[in-house]
Amino acid sequence: MTKIRIGLAGCGFVSELHMVAYRRVYGVDVEVRAVAARGDHVNAFARKHAIPNAYRSFAELIADRELDVIDICTPPNLHAAMIVEAMQAGKHVICEKPFSGYFGRDGDKAPIGRHVPKALMYQRVMEEMEVTRAAIERSGQLFMYAEDWIYAPAVTKTAEIIRATGDKILFMKGEESHSGSHAAHAAEWAMTGGGSLIRMGCHPLSAVLYLKQVEAKARGETITVASVTCDVGNVTAGLKSEERAYIKANPVDVEDWGTLTATFSDGTKATVFSGDMIMGGVRNLIETYTSGGSLFANITPNTHLTSYQTSEEKLASVYITEKVDRKTGWQYVCLEEEWTRGYLQEIQDFMECVATGRQPLADLALAYETTRVNYAGYWAADEGRRVVL
Numbered sequence: 001m002t003k004i005r006i007g008l009a010g011c012g013f014v015s016e017l018h019m020v021a022y023r024r025v026y027g028v029d030v031e032v033r034a035v036a037a038r039g040d041h042v043n044a045f046a047r048k049h050a051i052p053n054a055y056r057s058f059a060e061l062i063a064d065r066e067l068d069v070i071d072i073c074t075p076p077n078l079h080a081a082m083i084v085e086a087m088q089a090g091k092h093v094i095c096e097k098p099f100s101g102y103f104g105r106d107g108d109k110a111p112i113g114r115h116v117p118k119a120l121m122y123q124r125v126m127e128e129m130e131v132t133r134a135a136i137e138r139s140g141q142l143f144m145y146a147e148d149w150i151y152a153p154a155v156t157k158t159a160e161i162i163r164a165t166g167d168k169i170l171f172m173k174g175e176e177s178h179s180g181s182h183a184a185h186a187a188e189w190a191m192t193g194g195g196s197l198i199r200m201g202c203h204p205l206s207a208v209l210y211l212k213q214v215e216a217k218a219r220g221e222t223i224t225v226a227s228v229t230c231d232v233g234n235v236t237a238g239l240k241s242e243e244r245a246y247i248k249a250n251p252v253d254v255e256d257w258g259t260l261t262a263t264f265s266d267g268t269k270a271t272v273f274s275g276d277m278i279m280g281g282v283r284n285l286i287e288t289y290t291s292g293g294s295l296f297a298n299i300t301p302n303t304h305l306t307s308y309q310t311s312e313e314k315l316a317s318v319y320i321t322e323k324v325d326r327k328t329g330w331q332y333v334c335l336e337e338e339w340t341r342g343y344l345q346e347i348q349d350f351m352e353c354v355a356t357g358r359q360p361l362a363d364l365a366l367a368y369e370t371t372r373v374n375y376a377g378y379w380a381a382d383e384g385r386r387v388v389l
Helices: 013-022 041-048 058-063 076-088 118-139 153-165 202-219 343-356 364-383
Strands: 004-009 030-036 053-055 069-072 092-096 143-146 169-177 225-233 257-264 269-275 283-290 294-300 305-309 329-333
Touching (some): 004 013, 004 058, 004 343, 013 030, 013 343, 053 058, 058 076, 069 076, 076 092, 076 118, 118 364, 143 364, 153 202, 153 283, 153 294, 169 202, 202 257, 202 283, 257 364
Parallel strands (some): 004 030, 004 069, 030 053, 069 092, 169 269
Antiparallel strands (some): 225 257
């Protein structure tokens, strides 16, 4: 069996999750052979994970002829250029969300989230995505979109039931929320391409778009997104400093609250919410209401294990779940978090795709459509109207 050799771009939180998944791939011989990042921490990351090569630039990483796949786990403003460069170097590409975004152009007044019209952002993002898509298709290499939600067991079971029943999905409601990102770049549009909707809401958005296509295929129909409405805001702006003890959100020019509603061509609906002020751990939820039933996918929190404890000190070394601010009281403990949230299944699928040449479940079409609908939402919110696609 030929070994698949991986090069990681970036060594932050998502890279750690991907490393857990690579170690658990089965049936395919996989090795992470290189990692690249600009800071000194890249060497510590390489030592921790026994990665043979640590580079200080992306150019060095893609020039490594021993690598088959480049796994892009960098801030969003670097994604599009890195995808094209890696594919032109003959590499397959895994890329974290979002696929693309608007991060500013020469002449933009700063901060761009407050001053650049979202209609213009939508236009520029669509142009960039077309260029990126063309480069991917010319390369002949695999593009794999690292959207873990559609691999999460609760969502894959939802899809299985929809295929089996052939029922019509009438309404879906999705959410990812938590108490705010610790990353400084999350506060700035120029780094992240938006706020809570694109940083977190992109996950449930991808899931509802995916499930609607599962339905369409099962029923032999063609279903597209016909229009989008949206509202966004900075609801934590009025907090006093002493009121920010547990809420991390402190946006410069992005939203910390957003709700987007997509209307499909068959008249059905999906609403996605994301907020950076929700305490108690990460909320990852998809509710699906069909002509024949209801499906609640509680990725997190779930009730695999509930805990009531009284001592923070004794629990210092125990992991409960992501973004929870305390371990005492009643807690929803996330067991096998990488499996529950789909990271293991995602990387397994990608490695099988590289080995066999088949297309991944999370593909270019999903990456493209998620970004298109997300930016249509920003446009709709900016102008206070429905955007027809």
